[in-house]
Amino acid sequence: MIVVGIIVAIVLILLIWFVGTYNSLVSRKKRVENAWSQIDVQLKRRHDLIPNLVNAVKGYMKYEKETLEAVINARAKAVSGGSIDDRIKAEGELSGALSRLLAVFERYPELKSNEQVKQLMEELTSTENRITYARQFYNDTVMKYNASIEMFPTNVVAKMFNFKPFPFFEATAAEKETPKVDLTF
Amino acid sequence: MDYLVQQKKNLKKTYLLVFLFLFLMATLGLIVDALFGVFPFGTILLIFIALIQILAGMSSGPALVLRSVNARKINEKSLEEKQLKNIVEELTIAAGLEKTPEVYVMEDENINAFATGFKVEKSAVCVTSGLLKHLNREETEGVIAHEISHIKNRDTLLMTTISAILGTMVLVQLFAWRSLRFLAWSGGGRRSSKKKDSGVGYILVALLILALVATLFSLIGRVSIFAVSRTREYLADAKAVELTRNPKGLSGALRKIAKMQKNKGKVKGATIATAHLFISDPLKRSVNNKEGFFANLFSTHPPIHKRIALLENVPDEIVLRELQEG
Numbered sequence: 001m002i003v004v005g006i007i008v009a010i011v012l013i014l015l016i017w018f019v020g021t022y023n024s025l026v027s028r029k030k031r032v033e034n035a036w037s038q039i040d041v042q043l044k045r046r047h048d049l050i051p052n053l054v055n056a057v058k059g060y061m062k063y064e065k066e067t068l069e070a071v072i073n074a075r076a077k078a079v080s081g082g083s084i085d086d087r088i089k090a091e092g093e094l095s096g097a098l099s100r101l102l103a104v105f106e107r108y109p110e111l112k113s114n115e116q117v118k119q120l121m122e123e124l125t126s127t128e129n130r131i132t133y134a135r136q137f138y139n140d141t142v143m144k145y146n147a148s149i150e151m152f153p154t155n156v157v158a159k160m161f162n163f164k165p166f167p168f169f170e171a172t173a174a175e176k177e178t179p180k181v182d183l184t185f
Numbered sequence: 186m187d188y189l190v191q192q193k194k195n196l197k198k199t200y201l202l203v204f205l206f207l208f209l210m211a212t213l214g215l216i217v218d219a220l221f222g223v224f225p226f227g228t229i230l231l232i233f234i235a236l237i238q239i240l241a242g243m244s245s246g247p248a249l250v251l252r253s254v255n256a257r258k259i260n261e262k263s264l265e266e267k268q269l270k271n272i273v274e275e276l277t278i279a280a281g282l283e284k285t286p287e288v289y290v291m292e293d294e295n296i297n298a299f300a301t302g303f304k305v306e307k308s309a310v311c312v313t314s315g316l317l318k319h320l321n322r323e324e325t326e327g328v329i330a331h332e333i334s335h336i337k338n339r340d341t342l343l344m345t346t347i348s349a350i351l352g353t354m355v356l357v358q359l360f361a362w363r364s365l366r367f368l369a370w371s372g373g374g375r376r377s378s379k380k381k382d383s384g385v386g387y388i389l390v391a392l393l394i395l396a397l398v399a400t401l402f403s404l405i406g407r408v409s410i411f412a413v414s415r416t417r418e419y420l421a422d423a424k425a426v427e428l429t430r431n432p433k434g435l436s437g438a439l440r441k442i443a444k445m446q447k448n449k450g451k452v453k454g455a456t457i458a459t460a461h462l463f464i465s466d467p468l469k470r471s472v473n474n475k476e477g478f479f480a481n482l483f484s485t486h487p488p489i490h491k492r493i494a495l496l497e498n499v500p501d502e503i504v505l506r507e508l509q510e511g
Contacts, residue, residue, distance in 0.1 A: 115264075119267070133276070133279035137278060137279060141281070
């Protein structure tokens with residue numbers, strides 16, 4: 001009788017542990033997916049902002065046609081979609097083009113004092129920061145999730161239900177070169 | 186340290202504190218019952234007061250603090266304030282909070298800021314207009330990251346609870362001392378009956394014990410808030426760097442705060458009950474820049490030069506000398 005009781009208790013404890021571990025893995029995975037969608041939201045914000053920005057500065061920057069066109073083309077590519085790899089690449093190009101545009105801004109004092117341009121620049125700076133922070137948060141969440149599916153004994157449950165690690169969001173080469181532009185007004 | 190661990194710790198501390206507070210109030214109630222022979226009404230009354238105090242604090246605590254410093258919501262048409270809102274939204278993403286805290290501004294020339302709110306989803310960040318005027322974007326980011334860390338760690342919950350409880354302890358202490366004085370005065374006037382005299386003497390001694398106990402507890406309460414809030418400031422500084430990955434913003438802001446400290450007066454509307462919520466002491470008590478046993482007991486904020494030194498990773502004497510010269 002006692003032996004049966006002990007066996008039942010052990011099975012019960014194992015069952016509770018199993019369910020708990022499974023649920024915590026699912027919630028970690030959801031957190032990663034949520035962090036990923038946050039990056040998406042911010043990228044969309046950037047796409048929406050660019051046409052306004054380009055329109056506002058076009059008049060001032062007659063001699064910077066190339067820079068502006070690069071931004072417009074990069075945006076078009078980024079918006080057109082494709083596989084995740086393609087998109088990451090297109091967004092990287094867009095980041096590079098935008099940072100060149102911001103660097104050019106420095107040469108136009110009258111542009112920097114324009115109220116509407118000031119506002120757009122603030123929005124752009126904020127959007128770039130949001131994208132950086134969203135990636136940072138995504139990578140942090142992925143790190144926790146990936147660690148938990150590899151660590152014993154959680155990895156047993158993770159293997160049984162085929163929990164796969166997520167890739168980290170690495171900065172592309174173009175972004176790593178991004179010059180730091182002082183945008184304080 | 187992990188945010189989740191820190192959150193759980195703060196939640197546990199808050200529960201423990203509320204439990205200790207209820208226990209203390211019940212004990213005081215029993216003393217009152219024994220004094221006046223009204224068991225169990227004194228106990229019930231005091232527990233009732235304690236519960237009301239906690240509930241009232243929970244429902245109106247943040248609003249109360251915001252009102253007491255005359256804070257207003259930001260005006261998104263102003264570029265400066267729109268930028269502040271953007272910074273708060275950016276760091277909300279960095280911290281992975283679900284909802285952006287509300288943003289308030291209080292008119293004051295000093296550079297200061299605080300966060301408040303029992304629940305993470307219903308918290309608020311408030312900065313002075315002086316901060317908007319004197320800090321650049323990077324520095325403002327540092328300060329906001331510090332405040333967002335307080336919210337995420339749930340420091341705001343613990344600190345606001347402490348404020349509410351301390352407020353009640355001070356009330357009990359005042360009540361005990363006042364009634365003691367009243368009884369001593371009126372008891373002294375009735376010397377005719379020996380029997381009554383011994384009764385009054387008994388009540389006097391009991392009231393004295395009550396007053397002493399309440400005073401002791403409010404003193405311990407104060408010293409512990411100060412200790413708690415000091416370690417929390419260092420922790421929030423470290424977390425701010427973790428969020429922004431940039432120690433320069435916050436240290437730059439603290440330098441400007443230190444330099445301005447001598448010129449401007451206290452932050453309008455800040456009191457001893459809310460001082461520990463701010464990023465730097467709004468009351469400018471000199472004790473906060475000193476060290477030693479006494480200063481360690483009674484300061485709400487760590488010395489600013491030490492915080493800067495930790496962020497910039499340099500010896501704190503160098504920062505101190507630099508601040509004194511500049």
